[in-house]
Amino acid sequence: MELLEFARGPALKVALVVFCFGVLWRLVGTVLLRFHPHLSVPRNGFFKSFMLGLAVAGSRSWPYRRFIVRTGYGEALGYSYHIGLFLVILFFAPHVLFIKSLFGVSWATLPSSIVTIIAVVTFTLLLAVLFRRLAYSVLRKLSNFDDYFSWFVTTLVIVTGLMATAHFGARYETLMAWHILSFDLLLIWFPFGKLMHAFYIFPSRMINGYFLARKGAPS
Amino acid sequence: MTTAKRLETIEDVLTANGVSRRTFLKFCISTASFMALAPSMSTVIAKELLKARRPSVIYLSFQECTGCLESLTRSYTPSVENMIFNMVSLDYDDTLMAAAGKQSEEALDTVIKENYGHYMMVVDGAVPLGNGGVYNTQGGKSAVQILTDSAKGAAAIVCVGTCSSFGGIPLAHPNPTGAVPVSDIITDKPIINVSGCPPIPAVITSTLVHYVTLGVPALDAHHRPLAFFGNTIHDRCYRRPFFDEGKFAKTFDDEGARNGWCLYELGCKGPTTYNACATTKWNEGTSFPIESGHPCLGCSEPNFWDRNGSFYAPLAAGLISSVAPIGEAAGAGAAAGVGTAALSRLRNRAKVRQRATEKQTSKEE
The missing domain is CATH 4.10.480.10 (Cytochrome-c3 hydrogenase, C-terminal domain)
Incomplete structure (x- = not known):
């Protein structure tokens, strides 16, 4: 079995199995955890609290105006590379074909050259994100292996993808195998590291907002 | 095929066939171009071709469909590639030769004997090893036996087509005949793989010219000429x-x-x-x-x-042939999540009870 076949076949299958198991395990386990009982009388009903929770999920995801000078750079970086990642993952034709082969759904794609430019920009932003993490002492002290490894597996997928597109460094099939293997690694790491924030971030903000609204302290 | 009088050098053959110097040089330039060689190499090819002896070629066919030979014979005719047939002495090819049966086997033995150590072997087709190689026999000999015997005195082996190069269709699952490529059997001779199903005629002939003039060309990891298989x-x-x-x-x-x-x-x-x-x-x-x-x-x-x-x-x-295991993994993950949450709640409840008991005890004290 060639490396590319291994990457597209058994390795991908194992990675998807681990990913699905891990994500569902953590999501269901977290959702079913016991919440602290609220002993006070609810200030808002379920529906209003729910809607306010949704609003909090949105408002807390936007930079806070008073701190914009201090946090703006980091937030702009974060949003930019996330948007870049989404565009590359969801609108590159081979990626859509990959998704179609698994789930049977597909959609319009962007020209490969545009996606390549976006990927290069995203890679540059990821380097800036790492530099910022290393350069700011507070951020550096808050960082652990999880932060760096999550950055590594994400960046590795982008780098190997760019190498495959540019046919740089090895034969195309080898580069493509590296790219898919790096994606397999990302899938395996995803549920157990901070990449899981992709599933947690908005529901957790929404739930916080919901409870605050129930207590009569919507923000 | 074994001609009564073999002309000594390629120049002799070209002169005898009335090929002009202009035509010959055009051929050399196009060959150099095909092989992605520097323009100056065309003069080297010309010099080497003129003084080269016409190498004897043995063309062996094993598990194949004859598509490769069909391709080779459709080389641009009459053009520069066709001249290659005048530059090598195709002394044995059981598909093309007029002789058959015992006479053809004798021809093969004679060619090997007369050109031992100098002839070029062209192999077309995979070699079946299953059940002692009974799936492909010629003149009572198995393909593997013919290949092994013929390869002993060969200067080099050119595998024409994907079957001889990599096993091709005969090797495809479930490979009932135990087919293998030539390189699995012959390991002590230079092997050039000209793969393709079939290979491009010009690629076959240009590879042969390169071997005759400049020796074994630069090869990739699969022993294919880089000039044609580099991109x-x-x-x-x-x-x-x-x-x-x-x-x-x-x-x-x-x-x-x-x-x-x-x-x-x-x-x-x-x-x-x-x-x-x-x-x-x-x-x-x-x-x-x-x-x-x-x-x-x-x-x-x-x-x-x-x-x-x-x-x-x-x-x-x-x-991935089936996504069922992935769905099952998702189900198992959800079940594990339910289990983990239940365990957490039980532990939490036990802790609350313990704290209440401790509080009660301290109050009583």
């Missing part, structure tokens, strides 16, 4: 701009197909296939499969019949 079909495909623009044919009869857009989504294996189809083309440079509207099958690559899933599955598609 992927995708790299040189005229439809590549459509790939870059994200314009793909979705079916064989949609607007994209009619407009000649990229066939990647229809399973084209061009990105992982190394061959000269997109540049040298077929039928006197007329076209190649992609130009005719069909995706590349990747026929010049090892294990081509079984690799990459279906011929019509895109390269980017996962090679």
Whole structure:
């Protein structure tokens, strides 16, 4: 079995199995955890609290105006590379074909050259994100292996993808195998590291907002 | 095939056939160009060809469909490639030769004996090893025996076609005859693989010329001449701009197909296939499969019949036959989540009870 076949076949299958198991395990386990009982009388009903929770999920995801000078750079970086990642993952034709082969759904794609430019920009932003993490002492002290490894597996997928597109460094099939293997690694790491924030971030903000609204302290 | 009087050098043959110096030099220049050699190498080829002895060639056919030989005989005729047949002495080819049976076997023995250590072997077809090699026999000898015996005195072996180079279709799953490529059996001779199903005629003949004039050409990891197998079909495909623009044919009869857009989504294996189809083309440079509207099958690559899933599955598609295990894993994950949460709640309840008991005890004290 060639490396590319291994990457597209058994390795991908194992990675998807681990990913699905891990994500569902953590999501269901977290959702079913016991919440602290609220002993006070609810200030808002379920529906209003729910809607306010949704609003909090949105408002807390936007930079806070008073701190914009201090946090703006980091937030702009974060949003930019996330948007870049989404565009590359969801609108590159081979990626859509990959998704179609698994789930049977597909959609319009962007020209490969545009996606390549976006990927290069995203890679540059990821380097800036790492530099910022290393350069700011507070951020550096808050960082652990999880932060760096999550950055590594994400960046590795982008780098190997760019190498495959540019046919740089090895034969195309080898580069493509590296790219898919790096994606397999990302899938395996995803549920157990901070990449899981992709599933947690908005529901957790929404739930916080919901409870605050129930207590009569919507923000 | 074994002529009564063999002309000594290629120059002798060319002179005897009335080939002009201009025609000969044009041939040398085009050969150098085919092989992506420096322009100055055409003069080297010319000098070497003129003084080279016509090497004796033994063409052996094993598990094959004769498509490779068909391809070779459709070399641009009458053109420079056809001259190659005047430059080598094709002394044994059981498909082309007039002799048959015992006479042809004697011819093979004679050629080997007379040219021991100097002849070139061209092999077409995979070699079956299953059940002692009974699936392919000639004159009571198995293919593996003929190959082993003939290879002993060969200067080099050129494997023509994917079957002899990598096993090809005979090696495809479930490989009932135990077919293997030549390189699995012969390990002590220079082997040049000219793969393809079939290979491009000009690639076969140019490789032979290179061997006659300059020796074994630069080879890739699969022992294929780099000059022809150094780039992927995708790299040189005229439809590549459509790939870059994200314009793909979705079916064989949609607007994209009619407009000649990229066939990647229809399973084209061009990105992982190394061959000269997109540049040298077929039928006197007329076209190649992609130009005719069909995706590349990747026929010049090892294990081509079984690799990459279906011929019509895109390269980017996962090679996962069933998503059931993934669904089962999701179900198991959800169950594990329920279990973990239940365990957490039980522990939490036990802690609350313990705290209440401790509080009660401290109050009583």
